[in-house]
Amino acid sequence: MNSISTPAISRLCALYQLLGQFEQQSCVSSAELGERLGVGAHSIRKDINFLGIAGNSGAGYDVGKLRTLIAGSLGLDAPRRVCVVGLGRLGTAILQYPLGDEFQLVAGFDSNINRLETIKTTIELFPAHQISQVIRSLNIDIAFITVPADHVQDVVERLVDGGIKGIVNFAPVCIRTKSKDVFVKQMDIAGELRIISAQISVSTAL
Amino acid sequence: MNSISTPAISRLCALYQLLGQFEQQSCVSSAELGERLGVGAHSIRKDINFLGIAGNSGAGYDVGKLRTLIAGSLGLDAPRRVCVVGLGRLGTAILQYPLGDEFQLVAGFDSNINRLETIKTTIELFPAHQISQVIRSLNIDIAFITVPADHVQDVVERLVDGGIKGIVNFAPVCIRTKSKDVFVKQMDIAGELRIISAQISVSTAL
DNA sequence: TTATAGCTGTGAAAAAAATCACAGGTGGTA
């Protein structure tokens, strides 16, 4: 048996979130889950198999149990500590974004010290030069980057120095880290727009 | 020769954006492009081949020409018209986000009419019930969805009714459209956080 | 002009992922 693939992890996370929308007690079939997620029922079953057996051949999956199982296997039950680097409009919007109780937003950073004073929030704010030490002292796992493109590489190095484990990057530049243990997700708004635009063009050019 | 694959389109879009950071006149090799993008040089060359021949066997690719070629093939030169549905914190942040001149942000929607009046922007704002007709009359191609989860499906139907071609969804629910010609990209902040969190857990559990 | 170093274009091979088919359980019902 091979180790779990990245797309499978993504689907299981989506599944986890979907299961939260169901009644706790009910049972649900792979067919229904697949339809809701827009993937084949086969994939659902195969993905769940990576976690070990959990289904009920007669009646489908127990919603509560499956959700717990996914959470356990994927480490979703241990709440992660998160921060935001760059408190412009997008950064402050994320700072206020309701992340639920799975994630704790514990710090915000900006290089502009005046800005730190004008933002109204209960979350602790720090100047950018303290990134490394705060990441370490507050035990932060994941960072959002919402700084201008030309500051990104600098920020990344400080985050990695502080021992960050994951980065969600909203800036329109690719991130490269020395350390291979840092997981990076690109979330470039203009970039995604471009991809969709290209898909539209290519599909209509047939 | 097969038609171009979705991952190839994504990489080409990233490449297009990367090329914008180079000097217009210079030449660049697939090896360097690959490193900057974090993919193999092979992939770069193969992707470019989908567009027809553009390289210079001796010295690499001409930055300006390649960029123009990508833009032309992927329809990136015709600026798309874009709107934002849901003007909460995230929605207004996107409304003000600098999208460059490839995309024109031409409309914002919200179901709360009072909110429409308090937002300062030069972009035209409309109540949510006008979505379909405005999409059609303003010729909007792509929509951002930044409404609460329980309003998403409703919004999607109106967008599709209006003839939308692409959707970028920030809400934490999967979108399903009847029409298969609508391209959807999920950009769920909490969801991506969860995926990264899972990757961290799985990698450390080895 | 000729040699050379470096780069691209591309068919082939390998790897990864999605899809399928079906055997084998399980709950419900009479």
Next chain:
DNA sequence: TACCACCTGTGATTTTTTTCACAGCTATAA
């Protein structure tokens, strides 16, 4: 209990995507 409808688990298959290897072309310099 016995039957039936329904659902899962999973090895096999197909499709997709990535990676590789190398022939052939181009610029540069002597």
